[in-house]
Amino acid sequence: MHTGDWPKTAEDALAVQERLRGLVDLVDDLAELPPTVTGLDVAYDGADGIAAAVVTLETTGLTVVEQRTHRARAVFPYEPGLFAFRELPPLLAALERLDREPDVLVCDGHGLAHPRRFGLACHLGVLTGLPAFGVGKTRFVGSHAEPGPSRGSAEPLVDAGEEVGAVLRTQDGVKPVYVSAGHRIALAHACRLTLALAPRYRLPETTRLADRLSRVALR
Template sequence: MPESLPEVRLVEAGPFGHPAVEHDWPQQAGPCRALQKALSTYVNTVDDLPPVRRLGGVDIGFEDGGRITRAAAVVLDAQTLEVIDTQLARVPTRIPYIPGLLSFREIPGALAALERLATLPDLILVDGHGIAHPRRLGVATHLGLVTGLPTIGVAKKRLTGSYEQPPDERGAWAELQDRDETIGAVLRSRVGVKPIFISPGHRIGLESALSFTMSALTRYRLPETTRVADKLASNR
């Protein structure tokens, strides 16, 4: 029997005290895609940020042949990039990898890790896409909706859209476009390396997403939020 489409519920206080979206978690591709389309109507890509004193990072790894999701959540001081808190959560993996549906595989673990933090971030940089997604609902956007927290997608590879290569200068960027819509930016985070793909997740616009990503960069290709979270999620 086909799986029914889960109901979408708006709540004034989600798991972290902010207005958020609640829904059940389907495990079949069709209902997942339909839910993405429904959720995309709730996305806010206009700046709706508190003063950003703490930056968060989220990254996901897997154990036991993919049966266990190993999720990392970290909090860094937004000015110094010093680590304030790190947490790791292990949960059973709900669905296999399906292109375009990564959030349904990864977010349950990310939520478990975020819930363990003693100090919540004001803004989360997620290892994945925001609205730079065929249905405008990448893992960063989906995480922003269900937590109510502002999020940015910071991805290593393009998922959708077209672009011209940005100049080989740190901080240079080019628009990532899908038809007539700008869905993100292709950012040169370091001279001589491949660019990264920045897109609004939720409660933030593209200009601010670029600015906060740049503020979290040091001498590496990826922001420190992602680097710290990746080491924890990958057990390195």
């Protein structure tokens, strides 16, 4: 699937999303501590310019192994629930430029914590076949209790009676993040990894570095 036959309308996107949704695999085969972690993010300019960035870090030490970017024109408007169709094209292009195959993708957005249980992290996982999970900065769906005040505290994120993710405190006294599985990874594993990637700041280093790189790529 490439930008050529990319859905142009919300109706088409919903159909594609529904088709891909059947391909999600929730079996967790990922090593407890994968050698590397790859973060992805996108930045926009005032018009329709869009820049994607992917950064692969060594899981131990969080040092940069490889990083790539891709600039393009936005081909799909932002629409809650169909967010993936806006960011996926440049993200996939940037991923294809990597020399080393990622071990796991850390996405800036949600996975199963989505109205139809298929957010950006699920799309990225299914389309690449790689383990993937999402770390969102704000809630999209579901409700939850307030996590304890210390780093590592977490509460389940529940939507329509289903546990779709976790609200995880990555730093003492700082607003928590929303973690959800995307593909080939368990929620608990995603949370452990998220904590390992956020030793100092609220957001995982993968997201912080990809965010910074995408902004630079936009200039």
